[in-house]
Amino acid sequence: MLTFNSTAGGRFCDGVSRRSFLKVGALGMGGLTLPQLLKAEAAAGIRKSHKAIIMIYLPGGPPHQDMYDLKNDAPREIRGPFREMATNVPGIRICEHLPRIAGMMDKLVPIRSIVGAEGGHDNFQCFTGRPTRNQPPGGWPMFGSVISKLQGPANTAVPPFVGLENRTKHRPYNLAGPGFLRVPHRSFQPDGEGKADLTLGEITTERLEDRRALLAGFDRFRRDVDSSGLMEGLDVFTQQAFGVLTSSQLAEALDFRKESPKTIERYGKGDPAIRGDASPRINEHFLMARRLVEAGARAVTVSFGFWDYHGSNHKIALQDFPMFDQAVTALVQDLHDRGMEKDVSVVAWGEFGRTPSINKDAGRDHWPRVSCALLAGGGMKTGQVIGATDRLGGEATERPVRFGDVFATLYHNLGIDAVNATVTDLSGRPQYIVEPGCEVMRELVG
Numbered sequence: 066m067l068t069f070n071s072t073a074g075g076r077f078c079d080g081v082s083r084r085s086f087l088k089v090g091a092l093g094m095g096g097l098t099l100p101q102l103l104k105a106e107a108a109a110g111i112r113k114s115h116k117a118i119i120m121i122y123l124p125g126g127p128p129h130q131d132m133y134d135l136k137n138d139a140p141r142e143i144r145g146p147f148r149e150m151a152t153n154v155p156g157i158r159i160c161e162h163l164p165r166i167a168g169m170m171d172k173l174v175p176i177r178s179i180v181g182a183e184g185g186h187d188n189f190q191c192f193t194g195r196p197t198r199n200q201p202p203g204g205w206p207m208f209g210s211v212i213s214k215l216q217g218p219a220n221t222a223v224p225p226f227v228g229l230e231n232r233t234k235h236r237p238y239n240l241a242g243p244g245f246l247r248v249p250h251r252s253f254q255p256d257g258e259g260k261a262d263l264t265l266g267e268i269t270t271e272r273l274e275d276r277r278a279l280l281a282g283f284d285r286f287r288r289d290v291d292s293s294g295l296m297e298g299l300d301v302f303t304q305q306a307f308g309v310l311t312s313s314q315l316a317e318a319l320d321f322r323k324e325s326p327k328t329i330e331r332y333g334k335g336d337p338a339i340r341g342d343a344s345p346r347i348n349e350h351f352l353m354a355r356r357l358v359e360a361g362a363r364a365v366t367v368s369f370g371f372w373d374y375h376g377s378n379h380k381i382a383l384q385d386f387p388m389f390d391q392a393v394t395a396l397v398q399d400l401h402d403r404g405m406e407k408d409v410s411v412v413a414w415g416e417f418g419r420t421p422s423i424n425k426d427a428g429r430d431h432w433p434r435v436s437c438a439l440l441a442g443g444g445m446k447t448g449q450v451i452g453a454t455d456r457l458g459g460e461a462t463e464r465p466v467r468f469g470d471v472f473a474t475l476y477h478n479l480g481i482d483a484v485n486a487t488v489t490d491l492s493g494r495p496q497y498i499v500e501p502g503c504e505v506m507r508e509l510v511g
Contacts, residue, residue, distance in 0.1 A: 115219045116479040117358040118208070118443075120366045121351070121393065121413035122191055122230070124344050125373030128419040128429050129437035130458035131382055133159050133175035133450075136421075143421050143457050145379055154448045162386040165394040166439075171448040172397050172406070174440040174509065178452025178461035181468060182417040184433035186373070191416055192241035192366070194472035194499055201490045203245030208472060209364030210243040210250040211498050214488055215481060220361025222314040227357050228252035229350045230368040245490040252366065255319060318360035321352045328352070328399070333391040336384075344368045346385065348392040355399055358409055363479070372415055376426035389413075397441045410443030410478045412471065421457040435461045438471060443478035445509040469503030477505045 130136055135149040135158070149158040152170035159167055159175065166173065182190060189197050192207045206214075209226030218225050243251040317323065335347035346369055354365040369392070370385050393413055400406045418436035419429030435454055441447060453463035476483035476498060483505060487495035 115361070115363065116408050116410075117362060118212070118364045118410045118412070118475050118479065119354045119358065119396070120191070120208070120364070121411070122188055122366060122368045123370060123372050123389075123413060123415035124188065124368055125186070125371050126415045126417045126419060126431060126436065127372040128374060128378060128382065129177065129435065130419070130421060130454075131160060131379065131429075132163065132386075133437050133439070134177040134454055134458055135160055136456060136458050139421075139457055142423050145423060147379060147382075157448075157450050160386070162383065163390045165390045169394055169397060172401065172441055174445065174447050174449055174451060176438040176440065176451045176466050176471070177435075177454055178463065178465050179414065179418075179436040179438055179468065179471075180434070180461050180465040182433035182436055184417055184431055186416065187241070188416060189241045190468045191414055193244070194468045194503070201245060201492070201494070201496060203247070203491045204242065206244035206246040206250065206488070207241045207252065208475070209252055209366065210246045211476075211488060212364045212479065212481075213250040214246050215486065215498075216363060216479070218361065219363055220314065223318065223357070223361035224253035224315070225361075225363040226250065226252045227362045227364070228254045228366045229353060230254065230344075230366060245496075246488060252364075255315075314360050318356045318362075319353055321349050321356060324352060324356075331399070332395040333388060335392075336388060344371050346370045346388045348388060348395075351392040351396045352399075355396060355403075355405075355409075358405070359403075369413075374419065374428050375424070375430055376428040378419070378423065378428045380427070393439070400442050406442045407444040408442075410445070410475050411441040412438060412475065414438035414471075418458075421459040432459070434459060438466075440471075440509070443475070445474075445478065449508070451506070451508060466506070467500070467503055469500040470506055473499045473503050474506045474509055477510055 130143075131145060131147050135147060136144050137149055138144075148161050150161040150164070150167055151158055152167040154170040157170050157175075159170075181196070183196055185197070187197075189195070189205075192209075193205045194208065195205045207226075209228070213225040216225065243249075321329065329349075329352065332352045333348040335345065335349050337345040337347065350367045350369070354367050357365050369389060372385070374381055393411075397406075397411060400409050400411070415436065417431055417433040420432045422429075424430060435458070451464055452461060452466055454460060455462050473483035476486070481498070483499050483503075484497075486498050488498060490496050
């Protein structure tokens with residue numbers, strides 16, 4: 066059995082707690098089940114370099130007005146103690162405690178005007194681009210699930226969609242799932258203990274091939290009597306399970322220690338210490354994400370830090386900002402150094418912003434009216450800022466950007482027609498992959 070467990074759930078200010086349990090497969094007479102991996106067939110002639118997305122999720126809601134949209138002319142109870150600094154792009158200024166990001170702004174795009182957040186502590190909008198209301202039967206799928214469904218595997222030994230959120234003892238809440246695309250397109254979530262199960266151990270490849278033939282016989286019988294569509298999913302499980310087990314590529318991609326000491330040092334050492342039993346700060350996951358994309362993953366998600374700053378906002382930011390600053394710039398520079406910057410898109414964001422006013426506990430509370438994001442790679446036109454807010458950082462005044470607009474752009478970078486592409490829900494109805502009205506951001510790709 067391949068089982069990847071996460072025994073602890075994240076807990077935030079609203080008491081949200083989640084537990085994760087993911088069975089990757091069971092090699093037995095009744096069949097082999099492996100959640101969420103690639104389509105059964107691998108496309109012929111796959112390129113070594115392929116289009117991909119790395120999403121860095123900042124759970125809890127990062128403070129936009131302390132990162133990329135400082136308001137130094139506002140009253141002190143709004144602006145806080147941080148000052149802005151110049152970047153390597155004239156006219157763009159960001160927080161003084163993000164010096165590495167400032168030094169490579171020509172390779173980045175801050176968005177200061179993300180709107181439409183629902184305000185709940187979950188990753189749903191960041192992972193689906195959709196609100197939680199009025200979902201079709203089965204629910205909206207995560208972006209990686211959509212990519213897995215539409216594009217399948219780039220490498221049969223590596224899942225198309227990998228989530229690194231559960232690789233540590235603690236993890237953030239994680240409400241989004243494969244939705245109506247179901248388990249075959251769920252994110253593959255290896256944790257530290259489960260990594261050892263990615264190898265065959267004492268089972269030989271010959272014995273595994275015998276098991277595959279036996280399972281095929283059972284599956285043909287079950288397919289004849291099944292009318293629910295479940296067997297189609299099991300076929301995907303079986304193919305991916307054997308692909309993972311008969312190749313070391315996935316396990317090797319997860320082992321960042323194979324990188325040079327210089328590269329590892331560039332990303333920095335993460336800090337597993339957490340606040341509120343939520344998400345640790347693991348810089349090494351950024352390096353794993355790059356390695357997974359190189360190995361064949363099309364979508365990789367990383368969770369970093371705990372940004373629910375209701376108290377001691379700026380004191381905690383002085384701990385989080387330097388690690389994030391180092392990890393995200395190391396990733397972007399690495400992609401450029403390896404010639405991957407046109408193929409791999411990067412987005413870093415959280416579920417909402419923080420209040421303009423600093424509260425009595427020196428913190429900022431939830432503010433869904435506007436938030437921020439940071440983009441890189443994907444062949445996008447970088448070195449620019451998109452959007453603006455009012456003098457207090459509370460309302461978008463220029464170029465409001467919806468979650469769906471960002472996703473339309475990311476899909477476009479993969480070669481997917483985001484406006485017209487559809488996936489079929491459980492009732493057999495085609496569903497557009499972004500909300501109607503959302504569009505590709507032409508200032509990035511036009």
